[in-house]
Amino acid sequence: KNQVEQSPQSLIILEGKNCTLQCNYTVSPFSNLRWYKQDTGRGPVSLTIMTFSENTKSNGRYTATLDADTKQSSLHITASQLSDSASYICVVCNQAGTALIFGKGTTLSVSS
Amino acid sequence: DARVTQTPRHKVTEMGQEVTMRCQPILGHNTVFWYRQTMMQGLELLAYFRNRAPLDDSGMPKDRFSAEMPDATLATLKIQPSEPRDSAVYFCASGPLAGYTDTQYFGPGTRLTVL
Numbered sequence: 042k043n044q045v046e047q048s049p050q051s052l053i054i055l056e057g058k059n060c061t062l063q064c065n066y067t068v069s070p071f072s073n074l075r076w077y078k079q080d081t082g083r084g085p086v087s088l089t090i091m092t093f094s095e096n097t098k099s100n101g102r103y104t105a106t107l108d109a110d111t112k113q114s115s116l117h118i119t120a121s122q123l124s125d126s127a128s129y130i131c132v133v134c135n136q137a138g139t140a141l142i143f144g145k146g147t148t149l150s151v152s153s
Numbered sequence: 154d155a156r157v158t159q160t161p162r163h164k165v166t167e168m169g170q171e172v173t174m175r176c177q178p179i180l181g182h183n184t185v186f187w188y189r190q191t192m193m194q195g196l197e198l199l200a201y202f203r204n205r206a207p208l209d210d211s212g213m214p215k216d217r218f219s220a221e222m223p224d225a226t227l228a229t230l231k232i233q234p235s236e237p238r239d240s241a242v243y244f245c246a247s248g249p250l251a252g253y254t255d256t257q258y259f260g261p262g263t264r265l266t267v268l
Contacts, residue, residue, distance in 0.1 A: 084157075084244050084259030085196070130196060139209065145195040 043068045045133050047144035054151055058121055062147045064114040064131030072138050076105050076116050077130040079146070085130060088116070121151045155179045157260035159245050165266045171233040174263045176245030177226055184248040185228045186257060187213075187220055191241045199243075202228065235267045 045066045054060050066074070073092050077085035089098045089105040091114070097106045102119045118125055131144040158177045166172055178185050187199040200210040205222040213220065217236070222228045232239055242264050246257040 082261075084246070084262055086259070087256045090256060132196075141198050143196045143198075 043133075043135070043140070043142045045131055045142050045144040047129075047131050047147050049147060050145075051148040052150070054121055054149070056121060056123055056151050056153050060118050060121060060149065062116045062118075062129050062131075062149070064116070064144055066112050066114070066131070066133045066142070066144075068133040068135055068142050069112065070136040072134045072136045074105075074107055074114050074134070075132045076103070076114075077132065078103075079128045079130060081127070088129075118149075121149075123151050123153060125149060126151045157245055157247050157258055159243075159260040159263050161263060162261065163264045163266075165268065166235055167268050168236055169234045170267075171231065172235045172239075172265060172267075174230045174243050174245075174265070176228040176230070176247075176260060178228065178245070178247030179249075179258055180226070182247035182249050182258070183225075184250070184255075184257075185222060186246040186248070187228070187230050188244040188246065188259075189241045190244060190262070196244075199230070232265075235265075237267045240265055240267050 048063045075090045076088045078088050079085040088100050088103050091098050091107045093109050104117045107114045128146040128148050130146045133142045160175045183204050185202040190196045199213040200220040201208050202222050219231045242262045244259050244262045246259045248255050248257045
C-alpha cells in the first residue's frame with residue numbers, strides 16, 4: 042500500500058536553532074516528492090519539488106534531501122525564525138503521475 | 154500578484170442542504186485541483202481538471218459530490234446533500250502545466266461546517 046509517514050508529529054524549537062523533519066514513503070516507483078509549508082488558516086505553499094534522480098534541493102533556509110534507495114526524505118530548516126511556525130507536509134507523486142500520496146504533516150512551533 | 158481565489162471563505166450549513174464552493178484559478182493555468190483537509194485525514198485529493206475536462210475524480214464521493222469547470226475562470230465543487238462528516242477545509246489549487254508533477258498554487262480554502 043502506498044503510504045507517506047512523517048515524523049515527528051510535532052516539534053518545538055527555539056528561534057535561531059536548526060531542525061530536521063523526516064518523511065518516509067513506500068510509493069514505488071515514484072515521480073517526484075514535494076514539501077509544502079502550511080501556515081495556520083492558509084493554503085499550502087510549495088517549498089521544494091524533487092525528482093527521483095535528485096538528492097538535494099534548497100529554497101533559502103530550507104533544504105530538502107532525498108534518498109531513493111532507503112525511500113526517505115528530510116527537510117532541514119536552518120536558523121529558524123518565528124515565521125517558520127507552520128505545518129510541513131510531504132507529498133509523493135507516483136511514477137505515472139496519476140496519484141498524489143500525502144503525509145499527515147509535522148507541526149513546527151518556533152518560540153522566542 | 155496572481156492568486157487562486159476561493160469563495161466563500163467560511164460556510165456554516167445544516168445537514169441536507171446544498172453547498173457550492175467556487176474557485177477562480179490563476180489566469181493562464183490549465184489544471185485545477187480540489188482538495189479536502191481534516192485533522193484526522195490530512196489533505197486528500199478529490200478531483201483534478203485539465204483544460205476544463207475532469208481527468209481524475211476517484212477521490213470524490215460520487216453520490217453527493219460533483220465538480221465542474223463551466224469556463225476557464227471558474228471551478229465549482231458542489232455537495233448535495235451535505236452531511237456533518239463533510240465538515241472540512243476545501244482547497245482549490247491551479248497549475249500551469251498538466252499532471253501532478255508541476256508546482257500547484259493553493260487558494261486560501263473554504264472552511265465548511267455542516268451541523
